[in-house]
Amino acid sequence: MTTSTGSSPKVAIVGAGLTGLLAAHGLKKNGFDVVVFDGDAHIDARPRDWTIVLHWALPVMQALLPGEVAAKLPRAVCNPNLEFDANTESFPVYNGVTGDLMFASPMPGSRRISRQRLRRLLAEGLDIQWGKKAQSITSSEAGDSVPALTLAFDDGSTVAADFVLGADGAHSRVRGIVVNDTDKARSTPSGLLFATAIVNYGDEAKVKTVTDMHPVAAAAMGSGAVGGCGVFYVNDGSEGAKTLDLADWTTFWIKIWQGHLDKGIQGQEAIHLLKSSDSSKQFAEPFNLQIEWTPEDSVCFVDEMKYWVPVPFGGPEATRDNRVTLAGDAAHPMLIYRGQGFQHAIMDVDNYIKALVAIRDANWDAAVRRREMAAYDADMVERGAKAVTQSVQEAALSFDVEKVGKMLMAQQGHGRSA
Numbered sequence: 001m002t003t004s005t006g007s008s009p010k011v012a013i014v015g016a017g018l019t020g021l022l023a024a025h026g027l028k029k030n031g032f033d034v035v036v037f038d039g040d041a042h043i044d045a046r047p048r049d050w051t052i053v054l055h056w057a058l059p060v061m062q063a064l065l066p067g068e069v070a071a072k073l074p075r076a077v078c079n080p081n082l083e084f085d086a087n088t089e090s091f092p093v094y095n096g097v098t099g100d101l102m103f104a105s106p107m108p109g110s111r112r113i114s115r116q117r118l119r120r121l122l123a124e125g126l127d128i129q130w131g132k133k134a135q136s137i138t139s140s141e142a143g144d145s146v147p148a149l150t151l152a153f154d155d156g157s158t159v160a161a162d163f164v165l166g167a168d169g170a171h172s173r174v175r176g177i178v179v180n181d182t183d184k185a186r187s188t189p190s191g192l193l194f195a196t197a198i199v200n201y202g203d204e205a206k207v208k209t210v211t212d213m214h215p216v217a218a219a220a221m222g223s224g225a226v227g228g229c230g231v232f233y234v235n236d237g238s239e240g241a242k243t244l245d246l247a248d249w250t251t252f253w254i255k256i257w258q259g260h261l262d263k264g265i266q267g268q269e270a271i272h273l274l275k276s277s278d279s280s281k282q283f284a285e286p287f288n289l290q291i292e293w294t295p296e297d298s299v300c301f302v303d304e305m306k307y308w309v310p311v312p313f314g315g316p317e318a319t320r321d322n323r324v325t326l327a328g329d330a331a332h333p334m335l336i337y338r339g340q341g342f343q344h345a346i347m348d349v350d351n352y353i354k355a356l357v358a359i360r361d362a363n364w365d366a367a368v369r370r371r372e373m374a375a376y377d378a379d380m381v382e383r384g385a386k387a388v389t390q391s392v393q394e395a396a397l398s399f400d401v402e403k404v405g406k407m408l409m410a411q412q413g414h415g416r417s418a
């Protein structure tokens with residue numbers, strides 16, 4: 001990361017998800033004054049957790065973090081004690097009808113992490129203000145003077161900032177502001193339901209059905225639905241924690257299938273839906289059994305996946321003269337195929353910080369700001385649109401065993417989508 005000198009502007013980040021927190025670390029590391037605002041009351045307000053595989057953008061992410069935070073990354077890794085090699089750093093896909101291995105996608109250097117554990121780690125050492133749901137952004141009459149923006153929250157409070165980064169997730173409020181058209185900024189329901197379950201079988205043989213598929217995670221495709229399983233936690237996540245006995249490992253399964261849901265469901269209602277569905281029963285073993293064995297008190301969520309294909313922003317008024325933009329799921333919420341969403345969020349953050357550094361190096365020159373931020377936006381829209389579109393095309397091929405071989409995942413692995 002380039003560093004530069006100069007006075008420090010205030011960057012307000014909306015959203016303390018992985019994208020906002022990573023951006024805050026990178027900006028702080030480069031000498032910017034940064035504060036993060038999140039609408040939730042506290043970091044644990046939402047119980048849902050899932051695993052994310054960090055792969056092609058992991059080196060960029062590590063470079064954005066201060067050394068002491070990067071050094072703690074193993075704490076967030078689902079099983080940090082594995083021997084990492086070509087097998088553990090790959091993602092096998094099984095035939096959902098027969099249970100035979102179809103292909104294994106190589107992911108050299110990859111690590112699968114718990115989103116919640118990584119988020120807690122990234123929250124360390126940052127100025128985060130909880131219970132601050134952003135509503136609007138106004139620019140001051142003073143034009144190019146600093147600070148130029150007022151960010152207003154739904155509790156009636158406001159904060160002054162020079163730049164605002166909208167990292168407020170798939171249902172981003174800031175997206176509506178920069179696109180300046182509510183309809184154009186609305187996410188599209190995919191017609192695909194997505195279930196995630198976190199399971200403690202308390203039974204070595206059952207846990208082994210997961211690790212036998214793969215020590216990290218595996219998927220089953222082509223039976224009319226997509227299934228997946230993997231290891232979530234092998235210890236309690238504390239510093240230096242020892243690996244538990246296999247029977248006590250926490251595992252996960254996921255399922256994707258066609259359907260609509262206006263509102264997500266969770267807990268026992270979700271588990272009953274999954275256990276009783278024909279497409280769960282039709283999965284080849286052990287994917288069907290892993291769902292059937294799910295204890296009733298497991299954490300399970302089902303909702304409909306949504307996506308948004310980014311479009312160019314609404315012009316200087318909408319972006320408050322190139323001071324407001326987006327990153328992460330706010331910019332390009334996509335379907336989970338090939339695990340690209342957070343990888344592109346990392347690229348957004350890296351590019352955003354490079355743009356701000358260039359603007360600072362030009363002593364906050366307004367023309368440089370317009371040029372750098374417009375270039376950031378253009379790349380993010382083009383790269384994001386390609387990645388989102390690919391994720392939707394990938395999904396369409398994943399349910400039919402005759403078409404799985406045509407997926408990018410089968411033909412090009414988990415490489416960079418755009």
Ligand SMILES: Cc1cc2nc3c(=O)[nH]c(=O)nc-3n(C[C@H](O)[C@H](O)[C@H](O)COP(=O)(O)OP(=O)(O)OC[C@H]3O[C@@H](n4cnc5c(N)ncnc54)[C@H](O)[C@@H]3O)c2cc1C
Nearest residue numbers: 015017018019039053133134168169328329339341342343
């Ligand atoms: C099951 C699953 C598996 C995935 N697997 C992978 C993978 O393997 N690889 C990969 O790269 N990606 C993966 N992804 C995608 C990845 O999880 C997301 O891209 C990433 O977590 C997005 O983070 P974010 O910070 O942009 O958004 P979010 O995590 O949604 O964070 C947004 C934050 O903004 C806050 N917020 C919302 N509105 C406001 C407001 N108005 N004011 C203030 N705060 C607000 C929210 O409270 C939240 O904290 C996966 C996603 C899922 C669901």
